[in-house]
Amino acid sequence: MKEKTVGQKWIVGVILAILGLIFILPLVWMILSSFKTESELFTIPPTVFPKHFTWDNFNKLFTSFNFAQYLKNTLIIVLFSFFGMFLNAMAAYGFAKFKFKGKNFLFFIVLATMMIPGQVTMIPVYLIMNSLGLTNTMAGIILPGLVGAFGIFLFRQFISTISTEILEAARLDGASEWFIFWHIVIPICKPILAVQGILTFIAGWNSFLWPLIMANDDKYYTLSVGLSLLKGQYASNYALQMAGSTFMVVPIIIIFMMFQKYILQGFNVSGMK
Amino acid sequence: MTKFFNKRAPYLFVSPAILLLLMFSIIPILIAFVISFTDMSLNGLADFSLIKFVGVANYVKVFQDPIFVKALGNTVFYVIIGVPLVIVCSLGLALLINFGQNKVFSFFRLVFYSPSITNVVAVAVVWAYLYNPQFGLFNYLLKLIGLQPVPWLQDPIVAKISLILLALWRAIGVNMIIFLAALQGIPKAYYEAAELDGANARQRLFHITIPMLKFATFFVSVTTLIGWIQFFEEPFVMTQGGPLDSTTSLALFIYRNGFQLSKFGYAAAGSFVLFVIIILVTLLQFRIQRKQEETEL
Numbered sequence: 001m002k003e004k005t006v007g008q009k010w011i012v013g014v015i016l017a018i019l020g021l022i023f024i025l026p027l028v029w030m031i032l033s034s035f036k037t038e039s040e041l042f043t044i045p046p047t048v049f050p051k052h053f054t055w056d057n058f059n060k061l062f063t064s065f066n067f068a069q070y071l072k073n074t075l076i077i078v079l080f081s082f083f084g085m086f087l088n089a090m091a092a093y094g095f096a097k098f099k100f101k102g103k104n105f106l107f108f109i110v111l112a113t114m115m116i117p118g119q120v121t122m123i124p125v126y127l128i129m130n131s132l133g134l135t136n137t138m139a140g141i142i143l144p145g146l147v148g149a150f151g152i153f154l155f156r157q158f159i160s161t162i163s164t165e166i167l168e169a170a171r172l173d174g175a176s177e178w179f180i181f182w183h184i185v186i187p188i189c190k191p192i193l194a195v196q197g198i199l200t201f202i203a204g205w206n207s208f209l210w211p212l213i214m215a216n217d218d219k220y221y222t223l224s225v226g227l228s229l230l231k232g233q234y235a236s237n238y239a240l241q242m243a244g245s246t247f248m249v250v251p252i253i254i255i256f257m258m259f260q261k262y263i264l265q266g267f268n269v270s271g272m273k
Numbered sequence: 274m275t276k277f278f279n280k281r282a283p284y285l286f287v288s289p290a291i292l293l294l295l296m297f298s299i300i301p302i303l304i305a306f307v308i309s310f311t312d313m314s315l316n317g318l319a320d321f322s323l324i325k326f327v328g329v330a331n332y333v334k335v336f337q338d339p340i341f342v343k344a345l346g347n348t349v350f351y352v353i354i355g356v357p358l359v360i361v362c363s364l365g366l367a368l369l370i371n372f373g374q375n376k377v378f379s380f381f382r383l384v385f386y387s388p389s390i391t392n393v394v395a396v397a398v399v400w401a402y403l404y405n406p407q408f409g410l411f412n413y414l415l416k417l418i419g420l421q422p423v424p425w426l427q428d429p430i431v432a433k434i435s436l437i438l439l440a441l442w443r444a445i446g447v448n449m450i451i452f453l454a455a456l457q458g459i460p461k462a463y464y465e466a467a468e469l470d471g472a473n474a475r476q477r478l479f480h481i482t483i484p485m486l487k488f489a490t491f492f493v494s495v496t497t498l499i500g501w502i503q504f505f506e507e508p509f510v511m512t513q514g515g516p517l518d519s520t521t522s523l524a525l526f527i528y529r530n531g532f533q534l535s536k537f538g539y540a541a542a543g544s545f546v547l548f549v550i551i552i553l554v555t556l557l558q559f560r561i562q563r564k565q566e567e568t569e570l
Contacts, residue, residue, distance in 0.1 A: 012372045019366070020384040023442070027387070029410055030399045042408055087289045094286030103283070106291055113298035117503055117551055119524050120544040123531045124301035124308070130318060144297040147290040177282035206392045208506065213532055224394040228510050231398050238402045245395035256390050260383055 027249065034058070034242040041238045057243030066218055067247070070226040077142060077211070077222060078204035084146035085200045089193075091147070092155030093185050097167060114149040118209070126213055141214045141222075145207065151196060158192040159185060194262040202252060223248050309541035317537070324538075331542035341543065343518050344526040347433060351522065352501045355437045355444075359497050360490065363445045367452035368482070382453070389446030397510035400439045401426070404511075426512055429519030436507045436520055444500070448493045455489035456482070491562050495555060502551055523547050 033041060034057055036050040061067040094100075095107050125144050126135070134140035162185065170180050186193070208224035215221055221229070227244045234240055308324075309331055311317070317324035335341050366385055370378050388396070403410045404425035412422040425435045463481050472480065483490075505524035508514055514521035514529070521529075527547065531540030 009373045012369055013377060016366075016369055016378070016381045019369075020381055023385055023388065025410075026396065026399055026403060026442070027391070029403065033402070044408070044413075046408070046410065046413055087293070091287045091290035094283045098283035098286070100283040106287060109291070109299060110294060113294050115552075116298055116302055117499075117544075117548055119503060119505075119527050120305050120541075120548050121298055121301040122528075123537050123541050123544065124304035125297055126532070127304065127308075127313075127318070127537065128296070128301065143293070147293045149294065149298075152290060177286075181286070202390055206394075208392075208394055209528075224392055227392075227398060228394050231401070231510065238405075238408070241398050241402065245392075245398050248392045248395040252390055252392065253387060256387065257383070260386075 027253075030242050030249065031246050033239060034246040036239055038237060038239040057239045058247065060240060061244055061247065065226065065230065066221070067223070067226060067244070069219060070221050070223045073138070073141075073211075073220060074205060074207070074222045074224075076138060077207055078201055080142045080146065081200050081204040082197070084148075085151060085193075085196055087147050088151035088196075089155045089159075089186065089189065090181065091152050092159050093181055095152070096156045096159040097162075097164065097185075110149045110152055114153070122209070122213060129214065135214055136216045136220060137214075138220060141211050141220060145210060151200075154196065155189070155192060158189060162188050191262070194259070198255070198259050198262060201255065205248075205252060305541045305544060308538050309545050311538045313538035313541070315535040318535075327538070331539050332546070335539065335543050335546060340518055340521065341523075341526055344521045344523050347519065347521060348502060348504065348523045350433055351437060351440075351504050352498060354434070355440060355501045355504075356494065356497050358437070358441050359444045359448060360493055362441065363448035363493070364452050364486070364490070366445060367449045367456055368478075370449070371453060371456045382450070385449055386446035388443050391443070393443065393506040394510050396443065397439065397507055400435075401511045404435055427516060429516055432512055432516060432520050436504075436511060439511070440501075440504065440507050444497065448497065451489055451493055452486065455486050459485045487565075491558070495558055498554060498558065499551055502547065502554065523550075 032049065035053050035055070036047070037052055037054055037056070040047060040051055091110070095103065095110075129135050129140045129144075132140075134143070166184060167180055170184055175183075206224060207222055208228070211220070211222045212225045212228070215225065223244075227241075227248060230244055231241055310326060310328060311324050312327050312331075313324050370381055370385075372378070402408075406412060406422060406424060406427065409425070411425065415422060424431055426432045459482065463485070464477060467477050467481055503524050504522040505528065508520040508522055508525050509528070512520045514525050523543070524547070527540050527543045530536045530543060
C-alpha cells in the first residue's frame, strides 16, 4: 500500500485540531466562566480569562446551597451501584458456567428487559415504590437501577471464555461455589471489571431522572438534580451555574483521562468489532 | 451448610439480579399496560377503589391531544435530522482519526470522546449559557465574523436544531469509537489489492471501507435511533419544552403528564405508544438490514 504522505497527514491533523478545538470550546468556556465574577459574565465583549479570578462561585454552592449533601447522596448512589455491579457479575457467572432448569428462559427475560424503554417503566415503578412507602428515600432511589441487563450480558460474554477446567479443579479440591466465584472468577474478570467499574461510576455520578422522580426533598437530591434546580431558580446567575457544572464535569474528565485506556479498550472487550 | 449452598448455587447466583429485574422491569411493564386502560391519578394512588377502568379512552384521547401530536412531530424531527447527522459525523471523524496511527491521533480520539461522558444536565446548563442571545459565546463569535445573531432557543425551529446540536456533540464520541474499532478490523490486504487494480481513494472508500462497516453502521443506527426517540434531558433542562411546546419530545410529554400532572393512566398510555413506535422502527431496521444482505448475495 502506498504510504500516506507527510503532507496529507498534516492536512488531516490540522482539520482534526480545528474540529477538536470547537469540540472542547464549551467545556473550556465553562471552566473559565466558573472563575469569573457574576458581573464579568455580562460584559460585552466577553473576557476570555477571568479578570478577577475568584473561587466565590464554588464557595456559594456549598454555603448558600446544599451541594455538600448532593455530593454525599451522589457518592452513596455510586457506592451502591458498585454493589449492583457485583450482583450483575454473580448472575453472569450463574448463566455462563452452570446448567440449571429454566436457565434459557431466565436469560431470555434478562435480555428482554434491555428492550423496555425507561419511559414505560418509570410510572409503574413509581407506583410500586409509593405502595412500599419508599418514595423520597435513598432505597427508593437506589434499588431500581441496581442491576442491568447490559452489564449481565457483558459479564456473561467474558466469563464464558474462562476455562471450565480451572473451576472443576477447584471444585475437586473442595472449594465452595462462593469461594470459586470470589477468588477465581472475579480476579480473572479484572479487565471487564475495570471497564464496567468506570462505566458504573460515570452512570452513578450522572444519575438524574430517577432521583428527580423519587426525591421530593432537598436532602435526597443528587448533584444533577440539584444543578437542574439551580438553573430553574437562578436562571440568570450564569457564574454560579458554570461553577456547578464544572464541579460535576471536571472530576469525570479527570477519571476518564486516568482510565481512558480501559474505557476505549472496553469496546473491544464487549465484542464491538 | 456449604453443601446446601453448592447444590443450589446457580439459583443463588442469579436470583438477586433476576428478582430486581422482575420487580423493576418485567412486573412494571405489566402494571403499565393495565393502568393505561384506567383513569389512575393521585386519587387512585390514595385509594385503589377509586380507579375506574376506561377501556381504550386514554389511547383515543392521547392522539387527539394537540400537545401529544406536536411532541410526536418534534420527535420525528429530532430523529430525521439527528440520526443521520450522528452517523455521518462520527463516521467522518473516525475516518479522519484512522488516517494517521500515531500518538497525536489517539489524543484526538480522547478529545472527541470526552463530551459523551459529561453529565447531560451540566452540559445542558453550559450550552444554555452559550446559547444566550445577548451574553452567550455563540452569538458573540457570530458577530465577530460579521453574522447576524441567531435566536438559538427562542425560535421554534431553531430551538429544535439547537437541542440537536447539543445532543450531537455528546453522541459523536461513543459512535466514533465504535466505527474506529470496526475500521481497524478491516484487513489491509483489501486495500492493497484494490490499489494494485488501480482503485483511487474515493473508490476505496465507497467500495471497501463503507461496505465493510455495515455491521457497525447498523449497530450505531439502531442504538442512535432508539436513543433519539427517547430524547428527554436536553429539552427538559434547556427549554422545558418551549417555546410553545416546539421542543417537547414524546418522553418529556410522558414525564410531564405522569409526574407533574399525576395523570398516571394517561401517561402510561402515552408511554405504550412510544414503546410500540420503538419496536416498529427497530423491526423495520432489521428488515431493511436483511433485505440489503439478500440483494448482495
